[in-house]
Structures are given as structure tokens and as C-alpha cells.
Amino acid sequence: MRQAGRYLPEYRALRERTPSFLDMCFTPTLAAEVTLQPVRRFGFDAAILFSDILVVPLALGQSVTFEAGDGPRLDTGALGRLRPHVDHGKLEPIYETIGRVKEELPSEVALLGFCGAPWTVATYMVAGRGTPDQAPARNFAYQDPQAFGRLIDRLVEASSEYLVRQFRAGVHAVQIFDTWAGTLPPVEFVRCCVDPVARIVNAVRAAIPGAPIIGFPRGAGTSLPIYVRRTGVTAVGLDWMIDLAFAAAQVPSGLALQGNLDPLVLRAGGAALDVAVDTVMAAFTGRPFIFNLGHGILPDTPIPHVEQMLARVRAS
Amino acid sequence: MRQAGRYLPEYRALRERTPSFLDMCFTPTLAAEVTLQPVRRFGFDAAILFSDILVVPLALGQSVTFEAGDGPRLDTGALGRLRPHVDHGKLEPIYETIGRVKEELPSEVALLGFCGAPWTVATYMVAGRGTPDQAPARNFAYQDPQAFGRLIDRLVEASSEYLVRQFRAGVHAVQIFDTWAGTLPPVEFVRCCVDPVARIVNAVRAAIPGAPIIGFPRGAGTSLPIYVRRTGVTAVGLDWMIDLAFAAAQVPSGLALQGNLDPLVLRAGGAALDVAVDTVMAAFTGRPFIFNLGHGILPDTPIPHVEQMLARVRAS
Numbered sequence: 169m170r171q172a173g174r175y176l177p178e179y180r181a182l183r184e185r186t187p188s189f190l191d192m193c194f195t196p197t198l199a200a201e202v203t204l205q206p207v208r209r210f211g212f213d214a215a216i217l218f219s220d221i222l223v224v225p226l227a228l229g230q231s232v233t234f235e236a237g238d239g240p241r242l243d244t245g246a247l248g249r250l251r252p253h254v255d256h257g258k259l260e261p262i263y264e265t266i267g268r269v270k271e272e273l274p275s276e277v278a279l280l281g282f283c284g285a286p287w288t289v290a291t292y293m294v295a296g297r298g299t300p301d302q303a304p305a306r307n308f309a310y311q312d313p314q315a316f317g318r319l320i321d322r323l324v325e326a327s328s329e330y331l332v333r334q335f336r337a338g339v340h341a342v343q344i345f346d347t348w349a350g351t352l353p354p355v356e357f358v359r360c361c362v363d364p365v366a367r368i369v370n371a372v373r374a375a376i377p378g379a380p381i382i383g384f385p386r387g388a389g390t391s392l393p394i395y396v397r398r399t400g401v402t403a404v405g406l407d408w409m410i411d412l413a414f415a416a417a418q419v420p421s422g423l424a425l426q427g428n429l430d431p432l433v434l435r436a437g438g439a440a441l442d443v444a445v446d447t448v449m450a451a452f453t454g455r456p457f458i459f460n461l462g463h464g465i466l467p468d469t470p471i472p473h474v475e476q477m478l479a480r481v482r483a484s
Numbered sequence: 485m486r487q488a489g490r491y492l493p494e495y496r497a498l499r500e501r502t503p504s505f506l507d508m509c510f511t512p513t514l515a516a517e518v519t520l521q522p523v524r525r526f527g528f529d530a531a532i533l534f535s536d537i538l539v540v541p542l543a544l545g546q547s548v549t550f551e552a553g554d555g556p557r558l559d560t561g562a563l564g565r566l567r568p569h570v571d572h573g574k575l576e577p578i579y580e581t582i583g584r585v586k587e588e589l590p591s592e593v594a595l596l597g598f599c600g601a602p603w604t605v606a607t608y609m610v611a612g613r614g615t616p617d618q619a620p621a622r623n624f625a626y627q628d629p630q631a632f633g634r635l636i637d638r639l640v641e642a643s644s645e646y647l648v649r650q651f652r653a654g655v656h657a658v659q660i661f662d663t664w665a666g667t668l669p670p671v672e673f674v675r676c677c678v679d680p681v682a683r684i685v686n687a688v689r690a691a692i693p694g695a696p697i698i699g700f701p702r703g704a705g706t707s708l709p710i711y712v713r714r715t716g717v718t719a720v721g722l723d724w725m726i727d728l729a730f731a732a733a734q735v736p737s738g739l740a741l742q743g744n745l746d747p748l749v750l751r752a753g754g755a756a757l758d759v760a761v762d763t764v765m766a767a768f769t770g771r772p773f774i775f776n777l778g779h780g781i782l783p784d785t786p787i788p789h790v791e792q793m794l795a796r797v798r799a800s
Binding site: 447462 | 622623626629668669705707710724726730749759
């Protein structure tokens with residue numbers, strides 16, 4: 169999950185001096201600095217590239233802006249005249265950021281790249297913004313499956329190329345975020361989430377044999393087994409709602425699990441945080457496991473709570 | 485799920501002449517008429533009492549208003565001075581509505597009562613409104629488990645008494661709606677959703693032996709089996725996200741399943757609707773099953789789509 173952000177004073181200090189959020193993402197010196205900030209402060213085992221999933225629609229020719237405190241806005245009028253292929257020139261600063269981070273990162277710390285999954289990116293492209301129930305994209309998929317399929321196809325190709333170039337620029341592994349996978353019925357989940365991610369995994373591995381890829385189908389719930397089986401991801405990120413015994417039993421034991429602390433209990437802190445950390449640590453003994461949150465860190469999370477969590481994880 | 489509503493012109497005609505949504509709920513002639521409207525139009529096998537889950541906080545002394553198009557508003561300042569027990573005088577018009585509906589309803593049509601589950605009702609009571617992630621109530625549960633537990637205890641008692649009186653007024657079965665169960669980690673799901681509903685089921689059955697009770701833990705996902713096992717509900721309502729093979733395998737075959745058409749595919753209509761109806765019908769052969777939506781009908785659902793769905797269900 170994104171490690172940098174507004175909960176860090178050193179991030180806020182840089183952000184205040186930068187005109188827009190996208191300027192942060194597309195200025196390699198800034199993006200590299202922000203990527204490194206949480207690793208310097210907390211000594212994490214991995215750094216996560218600071219960027220945004222909506223750089224792909226941008227590189228496909230759809231305008232994207234971020235209103236302060238109000239999330240992204242995309243030009244839905246551009247949906248009918250997207251570029252057939254991604255403009256890698258637009259994404260060049262991100263590849264440069266990866267190179268800069270690699271120069272400064274201790275050799276024992278992994279660097280993770282990422283992209284949004286086609287379904288999640290499409291929900292923003294179709295609605296022009298974030299939506300609580302993804303109704304515009306879900307409706308589009310029901311009413312015009314052909315046109316929706318073409319949009320997904322374009323995102324599969326763009327995302328595959330984008331991840332391959334991230335690997336070539338130096339990331340050790342990538343993560344595919346399907347934040348809005350959880351509102352789909354199982355048949356639609358397979359069509360919109362599982363199949364496109366499977367195609368990305370195949371395309372990336374054709375260029376980068378054995379590339380480590382972490383899938384994060386948030387809200388997959390009872391459909392997690394089919395996601396794992398069909399996508400061929402190396403590891404799977406778990407949201408905080410899933411039953412841990414179910415995940416441990418249903419996901420083959422050689423496959424790494426990642427997760428899944430409730431971001432809200434990290435913000436709440438106290439005894440509840442200790443109990444929740446212990447629950448996660450106890451659930452995944454005896455298999456490859458990456459401790460993480462079950463989704464992104466909340467902006468108003470107190471830093472002492474992050475320190476409390478880390479101390480408990482490291483002592484266990 | 486609620487059958488009446490804005491998608492029906494006969495509902496809109498009555499609603500326009502009524503000062504507020506709560507006036508509809510608390511005026512027995514109006515609430516009975518609205519309860520009967522969808523049964524008259526579509527010939528459903530069951531009628532669902534027209535009311536709202538927030539009548540329980542009202543009867544506990546918390547003020548509730550409905551702003552047009554903006555959902556409910558509750559006075560969070562009243563949380564510290566709730567009545568210890570529910571004021572059944574306030575709920576009397578609802579029991580009267582049940583009697584009126586029973587007089588007019590054909591004898592072969594069942595009448596269902598309902599209440600909100602303590603967790604879902606608490607999310608509104610704590611936040612003062614609907615929230616996309618239920619963060620205020622979840623945070624309260626983490627930070628002050630004792631005070632949160634007292635609120636849940638009060639809701640368990642109030643809801644149990646409310647359901648018993650609905651049975652005594654004449655409903656054939658009741659449903660317990662836990663609309664916001666899906667954002668909780670498994671441990672919290674058991675504490676906030678499973679245990680309180682189990683206590684309600686026990687209390688209602690102590691007064692009404694064998695009372696049929698349908699549980700609806702929306703978003704339960706991988707935690708559905710523990711919900712079914714521990715609550716002792718007679719039937720379980722399924723949301724549209726759950727894997728049907730998982731539900732059919734995990735829920736004991738004597739227990740009825742209810743659901744689970746995506747309300748959005750009903751609004752979308754067309755070939756996608758036919759396919760989705762067939763998927764639901766095929767998944768639940770050979771066991772007690774109630775065809776239903778996976779959540780409430782959307783206000784802008786075209787009536788011809790409801791007719792298309794019913795014809796397909798009845799022909800299958």
C-alpha cells in the first residue's frame with residue numbers, strides 16, 4: 169500500500185511547495201524523495217514508488233486533474249477518442265523516478281512498482297471521478313459489453329507495457345491494485361477483474377520471465393480462490409475484511425500472502441491496535457507472508473501508532 | 485428487500501402529498517397502502533412492511549429527520565441520554581399498519597416485518613448520517629469498546645421487543661438487515677454483527693417459539709458460515725457479490741437462501757438481466773430458495789425491467 173502521504177510532516181512540507189499532486193508524481197526529484205521518506209523514517213523492508221494509478225488514462229490521452237480534498241476528475245468526453253496505445257513519453261518521468269530511487273535505496277530494501285487494475289482504472293475513466301458503488305462503470309459493462317471490453321483491452325495492453333518498463337527501470341516487483349473489485353457479482357468479477365489481470369501477468373512474464381507480481385483484489389471475498397488460481401500472481405494482497413482462515417486455506421501454501429491490518433485500527437491505536445496486529449501475525453505462520461495494511465494508510469493516522477505497530481510486528 | 489418506493493408512480497403520487505418520509509412510515513393508512521402497492525401491481529408472493537430501520541433510534545429518544553435526496557440525519561448529541569428502553573407508544577402506528585395490511589392481503593401472500601441489525605443502526609446513530617465506510621462507528625468500537633457495547637446492548641433489547649410486537653401484530657416472518665456488515669474485519673464482524681443478531685434471535689424465539697427469521701448480513705463474504713452457524717437464523721439473504729457455489733456449499737442445505745440479483749442489472753435490463761436471472765436460478769436448485777434482489781431496488785429502475793425479471797423467474 170502507499171507508504172508516503174499526508175500523515176508524514178516531511179511529505180506535507182514538500183506537497184505545500186508543489187502546485188499539484190500530479191506535479192509530485194511527474195517530477196522525478198520530488199517523487200523519488202517522497203518515495204524514500206517513509207523508508208528513512210521507519211526502516212521498512214520495501215519502498216513503494218510514489219505515483220498514482222490514473223497516470224495510465226493520462227498517457228492514453230484522457231485529461232486528469234486532482235481537486236484539493238475532492239479526489240480526481242477525468243474528462244469523460246475523451247473516452248471515445250483515446251489513443252490506441254499508451255504515450256510512454258508521458259510516463260518517462262516515472263521511469264526516471266525509479267532510477268533515482270534505486271540509486272539511493274539501501275541494497276537490502278526492495279522497490280515495488282504498481283499500476284491500477286483495468287477494472288478499477290475503468291471505473292474512474294467511465295465516471296470521471298471516484299464513485300461509492302462504481303455504478304457508472306458497472307452499468308456500462310452491462311449495457312454495452314463490447315465497448316466496455318474494448319476499453320478493458322486497451323487498459324490491459326497499456327498496463328502490461330507500463331509494468332514491463334517499470335521492471336526495466338529497476339523495480340524488484342510490482343503490485344496490481346484492484347481497489348473496486350468488491351462491488352461486482354462473481355460472473356462480472358471474473359470478466360472484469362480476473363481475466364484482465366491474468367492477461368497482464370502473462371504479458372509481463374513474456375517480457376520479464378518470472379516477474380514477481382502481487383495482485384490486490386480488494387473485496388474479492390469468496391471469489392479470492394478463482395482470482396489466485398486464474399491470474400497466476402506471485403502473491404496476493406488481502407483486504408481487512410477477509411476471513412484469515414479462509415484465505416490461508418484457499419490460497420496454495422507456496423504463494424505469499426500480504427496484509428491485512430484494518431487501516432482504521434491503525435488510526436485508532438491503543439489496545440485495539442495491539443490485538444489486531446497479533447491477530448494478523450498469528451494467522452499467517454508457516455507460509456510466506458508480508459505484513460501490511462489491508463488498504464492505504466489514512467491521512468490522519470498518528471505517527472506514534474505506526475511506530476507502535478512496527479515495534480509489535482518486529483518483536484513477534 | 486424493500487419492494488415499494490420511488491420507481492412506482494403510485495408511490496410517488498402518495499409521497500408527493502405527504503409532508504415527510506417519516507409521516508409515510510407513521511401513518512397507518514399510508515404505510516399500509518404503500519406496503520400493498522407492489523403486491524397489487526406485480527403479484528409478489530410476499531409483502532414487506534413499509535417502514536425504516538431508523539424508527540428504533542427514534543423510539544430510543546434520538547431525533548431522526550430525512551432531508552430530501554440527502555438521506556437521514558440523527559442528533560448525535562442525544563447518544564449520551566438515550567431512553568433505557570424503547571418507547572412502544574412511538575412504534576404503535578407501525579403495529580397498527582401491520583394489522584391493516586393483514587386485513588387486505590390475500591391469505592396466500594406472506595407479510596414480512598423487519599428491523600435493522602444493531603451494528604447497522606449504530607453506524608447511523610454514531611455518525612448522525614449514512615457514511616461510505618462507517619468509519620465513525622468503527623472508530624468508536626475500537627476506541628471505547630465498553631460504551632459501544634452498551635449501545636449495542638440497548639439496540640439488541642429494543643430490536644428484540646420490536647420484532648416480537650411485529651409478530652404479535654401479525655407478520656409471518658421478519659428480516660434483520662445488516663446493510664453495513666461488510667466493512668468489518670472478521671473479529672469485529674463476530675462482535676458487532678453475529679453476536680448481537682444471535683441474541684435477538686434467541687430473545688424473539690423465547691417469546692415466539694420457532695419464529696421464522698431471515699438474516700441479511702450484506703458483505704459478509706467469507707464470514708457468512710460463522711454468521712449462519714452462530715445466529716440460528718431460519719434463512720439467510722445473500723448480497724449480489726457472494727460466490728453462489730460458496731454460499732450453497734457452506735450454508736446447511738435445510739436452511740433457506742434468499743437473493744441475490746444485482747439491483748444494477750435490474751436497472752440495466754436487456755440481455756444482461758436475463759443472463760443474471762438465469763445464473764441465480766441455476767445456483768440454488770434442490771434447496772429452499774427465495775428469489776430476491778441482492779439489495780434494495782434502485783429508484784430509477786424501469787418497471788418493464790421488473791416485469792421482464794418476474795416473467796423469467798416464473799417461467800423457470
